[in-house]
Amino acid sequence: MNPTIHDVARLSKTSKSTVSRYLNGQPVKKRTEETLKAAIKELGYHPNVNARRLVKNSTQTIGVVVDDISNNFYSGILRGIEKVANLHNYQCVYYNGVSHRQGEFGFLNLAHERQVDGLILISFLKRSPELFEKIKDLSMPVALIGDGGEGIRDHGLLSVDVNNEHGIKEIVHYLNRIGHKEIAFIAGPDEFSATSQRITGYKKALKELGLTLQPSWIVPSDWSKEGGYKAMSELINKGGMTAVIASNDETAIGALLCTHELGFRVPKHFSIAGFDDIEVSSWVYPPLTTVKQPLYQIGIEATEGLVKKMKNKEAPLQGRRLIEPNLVVRDSCMNLL
Amino acid sequence: MNPTIHDVARLSKTSKSTVSRYLNGQPVKKRTEETLKAAIKELGYHPNVNARRLVKNSTQTIGVVVDDISNNFYSGILRGIEKVANLHNYQCVYYNGVSHRQGEFGFLNLAHERQVDGLILISFLKRSPELFEKIKDLSMPVALIGDGGEGIRDHGLLSVDVNNEHGIKEIVHYLNRIGHKEIAFIAGPDEFSATSQRITGYKKALKELGLTLQPSWIVPSDWSKEGGYKAMSELINKGGMTAVIASNDETAIGALLCTHELGFRVPKHFSIAGFDDIEVSSWVYPPLTTVKQPLYQIGIEATEGLVKKMKNKEAPLQGRRLIEPNLVVRDSCMNLL
DNA sequence: GTGAAAGCGCTAACAG
DNA sequence: CTGTTAGCGCTTTCAC
Numbered sequence: 001m002n003p004t005i006h007d008v009a010r011l012s013k014t015s016k017s018t019v020s021r022y023l024n025g026q027p028v029k030k031r032t033e034e035t036l037k038a039a040i041k042e043l044g045y046h047p048n049v050n051a052r053r054l055v056k057n058s059t060q061t062i063g064v065v066v067d068d069i070s071n072n073f074y075s076g077i078l079r080g081i082e083k084v085a086n087l088h089n090y091q092c093v094y095y096n097g098v099s100h101r102q103g104e105f106g107f108l109n110l111a112h113e114r115q116v117d118g119l120i121l122i123s124f125l126k127r128s129p130e131l132f133e134k135i136k137d138l139s140m141p142v143a144l145i146g147d148g149g150e151g152i153r154d155h156g157l158l159s160v161d162v163n164n165e166h167g168i169k170e171i172v173h174y175l176n177r178i179g180h181k182e183i184a185f186i187a188g189p190d191e192f193s194a195t196s197q198r199i200t201g202y203k204k205a206l207k208e209l210g211l212t213l214q215p216s217w218i219v220p221s222d223w224s225k226e227g228g229y230k231a232m233s234e235l236i237n238k239g240g241m242t243a244v245i246a247s248n249d250e251t252a253i254g255a256l257l258c259t260h261e262l263g264f265r266v267p268k269h270f271s272i273a274g275f276d277d278i279e280v281s282s283w284v285y286p287p288l289t290t291v292k293q294p295l296y297q298i299g300i301e302a303t304e305g306l307v308k309k310m311k312n313k314e315a316p317l318q319g320r321r322l323i324e325p326n327l328v329v330r331d332s333c334m335n336l337l
Numbered sequence: 338m339n340p341t342i343h344d345v346a347r348l349s350k351t352s353k354s355t356v357s358r359y360l361n362g363q364p365v366k367k368r369t370e371e372t373l374k375a376a377i378k379e380l381g382y383h384p385n386v387n388a389r390r391l392v393k394n395s396t397q398t399i400g401v402v403v404d405d406i407s408n409n410f411y412s413g414i415l416r417g418i419e420k421v422a423n424l425h426n427y428q429c430v431y432y433n434g435v436s437h438r439q440g441e442f443g444f445l446n447l448a449h450e451r452q453v454d455g456l457i458l459i460s461f462l463k464r465s466p467e468l469f470e471k472i473k474d475l476s477m478p479v480a481l482i483g484d485g486g487e488g489i490r491d492h493g494l495l496s497v498d499v500n501n502e503h504g505i506k507e508i509v510h511y512l513n514r515i516g517h518k519e520i521a522f523i524a525g526p527d528e529f530s531a532t533s534q535r536i537t538g539y540k541k542a543l544k545e546l547g548l549t550l551q552p553s554w555i556v557p558s559d560w561s562k563e564g565g566y567k568a569m570s571e572l573i574n575k576g577g578m579t580a581v582i583a584s585n586d587e588t589a590i591g592a593l594l595c596t597h598e599l600g601f602r603v604p605k606h607f608s609i610a611g612f613d614d615i616e617v618s619s620w621v622y623p624p625l626t627t628v629k630q631p632l633y634q635i636g637i638e639a640t641e642g643l644v645k646k647m648k649n650k651e652a653p654l655q656g657r658r659l660i661e662p663n664l665v666v667r668d669s670c671m672n673l674l
Numbered sequence: 675g676t677g678a679a680a681g682c683g684c685t686a687a688c689a690g
Numbered sequence: 691c692t693g694t695t696a697g698c699g700c701t702t703t704c705a706c
Contacts, residue, residue, distance in 0.1 A: 002451075005685095006683075015694075016684075016693085016694095017686080017692070021691090026691095032691085032692085046449035048391070048683050049452055050684090051683035052683080053684095054388050054391050054698050054699065055698045069406065070409060070411060070415050070416070072412075094406065094431040109383070113385065114339075114387055137381070225620065280617050280620070283594075283617070341698090342699065342700060343699075352677045353678095353700080354679095357701055360700095364675075366676090385699050385700070387698090388701090390700095391683065391684085391698090391699085
C-alpha cells in the first residue's frame with residue numbers, strides 16, 4: 001500500500017492538516033517543514049490526486065477533444081494549448097473524439113464525471129445544433145476551436161478560428177499585385193465551415209479588385225491530393241486562367257502534380273497557391289506560396305479564454321475571435337509584370 | 338451542485354448501496370431497476386469518477402507518454418493503443434513528455450498520484466539508465482514502445498519495437514535481387530537506438546550476399562531532409578554505387594531532391610530506398626520504395642501486454658517483441674537485370 | 675436483494 | 691502556526 005498523508009503525519013509527529021497545509025504551500029514553522037520534508041522523502045509519499053479532486057471538486061485539468069489526435073495539422077494548436085495550460089498549472093488530457101466507443105458525444109463524460117474543469121473542442125467540421133444543446137447543459141466552461149457554430153443562434157461560447165475570408169483575400173490581392181487577373185479557385189468540401197468562408201473571401205476580393213467572377217472557375221474538391229489533381233485537370237481543360245488558388249495545401253500539391261504531368265510548368269504556365277502552410281508545402285517543387293494558419297496563436301487564445309473562465313466564473317468572455325493568417329510567398333506564383 | 342448517488346437513492350426510495358450496485362451491473366430487482374433508471378434520468382445523474390477512483394484505488398486509465406503528441410509518426414501507434422484500450426474498457430490519457438514543466442520525468446507523477454493504472458512510454462530515443470531506475474520504483478505495469486533499453490541489464494519490462502535490422506536486410510536483399518551490388522547507406526543519428534540496428538542490418542545483409550562492405554559508403558546523417566540532401570551529395574561525389582538506402586524516408590526524400598538538382602535521375606542513375614513509409618513517401622517523384630513500419634501492430638501488442646499485466650498482477654509477460662516490417666516497392670529503385 | 679455503516683485520502687473550517 | 695473534526699461521493703463488507 002502507498003503511504004498516505006496520515007503516515008506522513010505520524011512519522012513526523014504532526015497532524016494531517018499540517019501536512020496538507022505544507023503540501024499546499026501554506027505557512028508552517030521552519031522546523032516543522034524540515035521534519036515534514038524528511039518524512040515525505042523517507043516514505044516516498046505522493047499525494048493521491050483522486051482524493052484531492054474529490055474533496056476540492058476540481059481537477060486542475062483541461063480536456064482537449066480532437067477528432068484525430070494524431071492529425072498533424074493540430075500540432076501547433078496543441079502546443080499553444082499546453083503552453084498556456086502549463087503556465088496556469090493546468091494539466092491537459094487529450095480525448096480522441098472519434099475513436100471512442102461512446103460515440104460522437106462520448107467526450108461529454110469527461111465533463112459529467114468531473115474528470116476535467118473545462119473543455120476545448122477542436123473541429124473544423126461544421127458542428128451540429130445537438131452539440132450546442134448538450135454543451136449548454138454542461139455547467140462547465142467550454143472553448144471552441146475551428147467551427148464556432150455559425151448559423152446556430154447565440155450560444156454564449158468562446159470560439160477561436162483563423163480568419164479564412166481574409167486569408168484568401170490576401171492571396172488574391174497578392175496575385176493581382178504581381179499581375180494576375182485570371183484567377184481560378186479550387187474549393188473545399190461542404191462539411192467544413194472554412195469552405196464557404198474561403199469562397200466568400202475569393203469572391204469579395206475579386207470584386208474589390210474589379211475582376212470579373214467566372215463561376216465555372218470555382219471548382220469543388222475534397223481537400224485531398226487526388227481531388228486537387230482532378231480539379232486542376234478540369235481547370236486546365238477549361239483554360240484561360242493564369243493562376244489558381246487551391247483552398248488548402250494538399251489540394252494545391254495535387255494540382256501541382258497534375259500540372260507537371262500534363263507537361264506544363266509551375267509557375268511558368270500556371271501559378272498555384274495554397275492555404276494552411278503544412279510542412280510538405282516547402283518540400284514540393286516548386287515550394288508552395290500559401291497562407292500560414294496561425295495555429296499556435298489559436299491554441300493560445302482559446303486556452304487563455306478558457307482559463308479565465310475557469311478561474312473566474314463571472315468573466316463572460318464569450319464571442320468569436322478570428323486570428324489573422326500570414327501570406328507565405330515562395331516560388332509557385334509568377335510575377336507577370 | 339451536481340446530483341450524487343445519495344440524491345438518486347432518496348428520489349427512488351432505495352439506498353446508496355442499491356444505486357451503486359445497479360450502476361455497477363450487479364443484480365437488482367426488476368422493479369427497483371426501473372425506479373432507479375427513472376430517478377437517474379430525472380436528476381441527470383452521472384457518477385463522480387474521482388470518488389470512485391479514490392475508493393477503488395484504480396482508474397481504468399492508461400497513461401500514454403509521448404515526446405511529442407503531435408508527431409505524425411506516432412499516429413498509427415496511438416490508434417493501436419486506443420483500439421485495445423477501448424476494447425478492455427480502459428481510457429487513455431496522453432501526456433506530452435517534453436512540454437511539461439516538471440521536466441523529463443514529469444510523467445512519473447501520473448503514476449505516483451494514481452491518475453493511471455499503467456503506463457506506455459513511447460520513445461525512439463535511447464533511454465537513460467535513470468529512467469529504468471525510476472520505473473522500477475513505480476509498482477505499476479509499464480510497457481515500452483521504441484527503444485527497449487538495450488545495454489541496460491534486465492529490467493523486466495515489456496517492450497515492443499519494429500525489427501529494424503530485419504527491415505534493412507529486406508531492402509538490401511531486394512536491391513540485390515534486382516541486380517544491385519554497389520549499395521551505399523545513409524545512417525541516422527546516434528541518439529536513436531534504431532540507428533545502430535539498421536546499420537547492423539545493412540552490414541549483415543551485405544555479408545550474407547557476399548557483397549563487399551565499403552566503409553566510406555556508410556555516411557552519417559540526421560534523419561532530416563536537409564541532412565539527406567547533404568549526405569547524398571557526398572555520396573555522389575564519391576561515386577560508384579548504383580543504389581543508396583537512406584535509413585529513413587525523410588532522408589531519402591532529401592537524397593531524391595539532391596540527385597535531381599545535380600542533374601541525375603532516380604531511379605535511372607541512382608536507386609534510392611527509405612525506411613518508415615511516411616505519408617509523403619508516396620507523394621514524391623518518383624514514389625519511394627521503402628519499408629513500412631508496423632505502427633498499428635506495435636501499438637496493439639504493447640497495449641495487450643500492458644492490459645494483461647494490469648488485470649493480472651501475476652502475469653510477467655516481460656520481454657522484447659520485435660514486429661516485422663514490410664517492404665513497400667514503388668518506383669525509386671531500378672531493375673538492373 | 676437490500677440497507678446501515680465504515681472508510682478510501684484528502685481539505686477546510688474551527689478552535690486553540 | 692497547529693490539531694480536531696467533519697465531510698467530499700462512492701464502494702464494500704456485513705447483517706438481514
